[in-house]
Amino acid sequence: MHIPDGYLGPYTYIAFWVIMIPIWYYAGKRLSAELKSRQVPLLAMAAAFSFVIMMFNLPIPGGSTGHAVGGAIIAIVIGPWASVIAISVALVLQALMFGDGGITAIAANCFNMAVAMPFCAYYIYKFASGNVVITSSRRVIAAAVAGYISLAFAAALTGFEFGIQPLLHIGANGLPLYMPYPLSVAMPAMILEHVLAFGFVEAIVTALIFSYIQRTDTSILFGDQSRANRNKSNKPATT
């Protein structure tokens, strides 16, 4: 899902830089306003986890490969805005140092995997969990579904960005200048392999880590009630 340099034409990659700069700015502001000391190791490990989980390439029948992103469990644990920063850091490093994803495409890749994916995952998880207790098994299912759908959503966006290139950029000789395949090829290709294969990996990874957190320490979860209560009880009474 890492778009390399050359696949997106300037209209698209510049548009994503224009979209992403204010998003990064706002996410940074939120982080510096809300980040607690206790959450710092989680933020750091979220970026590290996202980096390393994307190294696990999996083969699928048909000769293609892909990987999970970790964006769903990260969003559930540290919240969607902190996820923007954590996953973006991993993606920028992958592009600069390892050539995984292009330099011009950094903003587009960050939009797909560090914005669209964690926000999609977080709200699916929240909606599907309803008001059940934090240790409920329904939340494990909700987390898994969030992982599955959010990865497919990010893949669909990537397919869309690929697929509009032949519409935007055709050379004087009538040949495409950037990604040559149209929407009718790029969208199904990107969606299918993630719906049929990598989405399940993302779902399993999300569910395993989530259920581990349920058994160990739910107070680390973003917006968790037990933490809110604990903070409340720590505060001296005002009346």
Add this chain to the structure above:
Amino acid sequence: MEKIVKDFAKGLVVLIILAPLGLLAVGETFGEWSNEEIHEKLGFVPQGLERLSSLWGAPLADYAFPNDESQTGAITAYILSGILGVAICGGLLYYVGKKIAKN
């Protein structure tokens, strides 16, 4: 350090060690072809794609050492990439996070 943070850190170490399993997946990724692969598919390389694709030379492109085709080299480079990635991502956000965090 909290127990869960320690456990996550251990998990990251295990992931780095197991990362070379990701090398077992041979094959292409849709939309991430090399110029040669594109040429094979289409019979030409789109002009803009060709121009932009050489824009940046990453020092450890594809998580591999340049000009080292050996299997040991590939595994070593992959683990080293995992260590670098985890150390740089984690280190950077830990450092910045500590600076901006409110107690």
